[in-house]
Amino acid sequence: GAGVSQSPSNKVTEKGKDVELRCDPISGHTALYWYRQSLGQGLEFLIYFQGNSAPDKSGLPSDRFSAERTGGSVSTLTIQRTQQEDSAVYLCASSSGGAQYFGPGTRLLVL
Amino acid sequence: DAKTTQPPSMDCAEGRAANLPCNHSTISGNEYVYWYRQIHSQGPQYIIHGLKNNETNEMASLIITEDRKSSTLILPHATLRDTAVYYCIVSIYNTDKLIFGTGTRLQVFP
Numbered sequence: 001g002a003g004v005s006q007s008p009s010n011k012v013t014e015k016g017k018d019v020e021l022r023c024d025p026i027s028g029h030t031a032l033y034w035y036r037q038s039l040g041q042g043l044e045f046l047i048y049f050q051g052n053s054a055p056d057k058s059g060l061p062s063d064r065f066s067a068e069r070t071g072g073s074v075s076t077l078t079i080q081r082t083q084q085e086d087s088a089v090y091l092c093a094s095s096s097g098g099a100q101y102f103g104p105g106t107r108l109l110v111l
Numbered sequence: 112d113a114k115t116t117q118p119p120s121m122d123c124a125e126g127r128a129a130n131l132p133c134n135h136s137t138i139s140g141n142e143y144v145y146w147y148r149q150i151h152s153q154g155p156q157y158i159i160h161g162l163k164n165n166e167t168n169e170m171a172s173l174i175i176t177e178d179r180k181s182s183t184l185i186l187p188h189a190t191l192r193d194t195a196v197y198y199c200i201v202s203i204y205n206t207d208k209l210i211f212g213t214g215t216r217l218q219v220f221p
Contacts, residue, residue, distance in 0.1 A: 004154075033208060043198075044153065044213040056208065091154050098204055099145070102154030 002026065004103035006092050012109045013082055021077045021106045025094030028064045033077050033100060034067055038088040048088075049075065114138065115199045120216040123193075129186040131215050133199030140186040143204050144175060146184045148195040149214075155198065158184065162204075189219045 005024045005045050013019050034046040045059040049069045060066070064082075069075040079086055087110045093100040116134040123129040134162055135144065144162040159173045161182075166173045172185040186193055198214040 035209075035211075042213055043149075043209070045208045045210065048208050059208070093154075098143075099157040099158060099160065100155075100209060105154050 004092055004094050004101055006103040006106050008106060010107045012111065014111050015084060016081055018077045018080045019082055019108065021090050023103060026101055029094035029096045031095040032069055033093040034077050035091045036088040037091060059084030084110050086110050114201050117199055117212065117215045119213065122220060123189045123220050125191060125219055125221050126188055126214050127191040129217060131184040131197050134181045135201050138201050141203055142201045144182050145200045145202055146182050148197045150195040191219050193217065196220045
C-alpha cells in the first residue's frame with residue numbers, strides 16, 4: 001500500500017517568508033510525527049499528534065513553528081518568518097502503534 | 112538526550128554477518144528497543160523492535176541481553192545496499208516520540 005508522502009519534496013525560500021510543509025500519513029494511522037534533520041546532524045523530534053489528544057509540541061524550537069492535523073489525517077507544518085538556520089530536511093512519520101514509518105522528507109533551503 | 116550508546120562506525124564484508132551493538136543501561140521496564148536505519152538521502156526505515164525476547168524478521172535479528180542493558184542487531188548476510196546509518200532507540204511502545212542518537216555508520220564493502 002501507499003506509504004507516507006510529503007510535499008513539496010524541495011522548497012527554496014527567502015529569509016523572512018512563511019512556508020508550509022504537508023504530510024499525508026498512511027491511511028488508518030492514528031499517530032503522526034514531525035522531525036527535522038539539519039545538514040550533517042541527527043534527527044530531531046518536533047511535534048507529535050495522537051488521535052484527538054492535544055499534540056506534544058515539546059520539540060518545536062520556537063514559536064515560529066506550528067503544526068496542525070486536520071480530520072486526523074493530513075498534517076501541515078508551518079514555519080513563519082523563516083531563518084537560515086531553519087534549513088533542513090523535514091521528515092514526517094506515522095504509526096498505528098509501535099514502528100514509525102517515515103516519508104521521504106521535504107528539503108527546505110532558506111536563502 | 113539519547114539513552115543509547117553505539118559505536119560511530121563499522122565495516123563489514125559483503126555476504127558476511129554484520130553485528131551492530133548497542134548499550135542502553137538505563138532502559139526502563141516498559142521501554143522497547145527499536146532499530147531504524149537511514150540510507151543516504153532517504154527517510155529512516157524501521158527494521159525491528161523487541162522488549163525482552165530475541166526477535167527475527169525478514170530483515171534482521173535482534174538479540175537482547177537478559178538484563179536488557181544491551182542489544183545486538185544482526186544482518187545475517189550483508190549486502191552493499193545495507194550501507195547506512197543504523198540507529199538503536201529505546202522508546203515506550205505505541206506512544207512515544209523517537210529520540211535519535213548519532214547511530215552507527217555501517218559500510219559494507221565488496
